Amino acid sequence: MTPHPTDDHLGRAADAVREWGGRWVERFGARDFVCAPAGLWLGLGVVAAGARGRTAAELREVVGAGGEAAAEAVTEVGRRIGEGAAAGVAVATAVWSGVPVRGAFRRGLPDVRFGVLPGAAYFALPDAAFGATDDLSFEPGSGAADAQGEIDTWVRGATGGRITRLPLELDGSEQLVLVNALALKASWASAFPRHLTRDAPFTDGDGVTRPVPTMHRRVPGAWAWRTGRVTVVELPCAGEGAPRVRFALGPRDAGPGEVITAAWAGGGGRAPFGARAVDLALPRFSLRTRTDVTRDLPALGVTRAVRPGADFSGLSAAELFVSGVGQGALLEIAEEGVEAAAVTQVTMARSAAPPRPGAVERIAFDRPFGVVVLDATGRLPLFAGWRRTAPVA
Template structure:
């Protein structure tokens, strides 16, 4: 499964996008959640209709554009759907004509007329209710909207015992301390390790396995605890660092103390993408001439992401929206290690191969158990 996903979905490009995007999502004083995979799939879908300089800029960011982008979106989405409990869907709604060739190049994408109520209902269904509506307002200016939805609802292979959840201090990024509901439990052998980044940063990682009810691979959820004061852009990518940079924790038994949490955030990504070199797509002169006979430019790129962690499992969902407007011009004594997530830490949900970052999040403030 890992080789299949890497072959059809440019996992290295998704990771590269994540590593370039994360520094723009805020410093370590604030919580956030995002989906690098959701952003990549949404932008690559739009890039399938790009030409000229617009396509070149998107290709520089995503690794694909034009026909190869359409193929990567289609085959990659199908491969990701092989991860148990993960749903992947993309839809396009428009007020203007969309080329038949563009629609046929994306056979798994649904197309329909602009209908805000229907789009909200689709987003609600596609995310399992975690994102109940489109995170943008569809004004009359919006001529086309593309939405990618990812949703994961998975049970832990070994759930935490609710009776072991109890208040424990958590020190937030500003140094304030709070009592938060914290789960406690053992970690499977080999699922906890230290990792070193290419820049010399280090982190302690615990991977919790999700149950696999079907034939697909289960998602992998890694909790990443960096050095005190480390920024999320330094810490989160260590969740997908290669095996050769990992070191086994020298302990006979490893236990984890992990806060229950519920994170929800909305990210407006246009400024981020412009800073990463994608500028032509937002200008009146944008070239999406393989998408529609009308001149189009991107007006908004917005993503709403939810990540919830509790005793029984993990839920995560993201809706990524690309809105388009008219362009112009158009063990002997037993050694026990307790890994306590009692200060800011990262959460990364990967696909079944453990190589594609589906969701990332940073818990900087006192965790809320529901939201």
């Protein structure tokens, strides 16, 4: 069989995201959170496409590609994720700039939309800059407030209103703002019967037990397995190219780093349950998180790109560095299916310097647990979350 043209890029991206995604989720601690590793990868991948020299080498270690190869990887992985559109998956990336962007950079990212930051000094931009813009171009405004409003409007549209604003406020110092949006709304291949939803005990991370609305259904035993100390259950979604949703439950002393990474681990370390079926008890819940990722970037291997003197000469002749990275994400699990959305923001400023037969297992997610949404191949983590506290109705 001829491999899919994006297989190589998807594989390298998935390897990179799983590797540093494990380090990233540990930095959230034991609190409730949801994040979008693939969204962060796509955002960093776009800026990596414009990096050169040591900055490019640094980002190549994080993204898995640099320069023109990063642009190609971002384009092809974005299109692969977008193949799930029939199953409710959407992805979009846009760049607003107050400095001229190189034509080669734009051409290398054909699926990224480019526009001029509202309030940019238009008289300082050469005519060529306007040829790079499309429906994201705006009339000159007064600066950060206009840019914030315009981009927030794009965010609402790209996420179907699930996320209403950028995760980081703009202050007017930005010379370039990159925004990636991921959104999905998928139905379970077989819904949880609503009449079986009832309160059941949930013991939170502080050891406090309280009743929470809990969904129940019986699923095939093949949908569950163990990876190390962690039990994983995958629930299929309906539709061609549908995402894979996995729930991961560890022992009481396990944290999100151990539990979540087990949900996206490869099949080599899996131990089947061997049961004919599993009686599943899963809380109905939602998670929402806004994260300033900037402080986490050094732990992910990004240091040079966030300092004045970074080399993004493949993006623009202006001397730029990454001044901020933020992400807002949400995840909702209910009887009918899953909804999720994430907005990743990268801002750049000017540099100041250079079975047991017949058995039925019972799996109750009645204590802190993880949830992961992967692409249809099961290789690229789109969303990852941790539920520590008791869900409320």
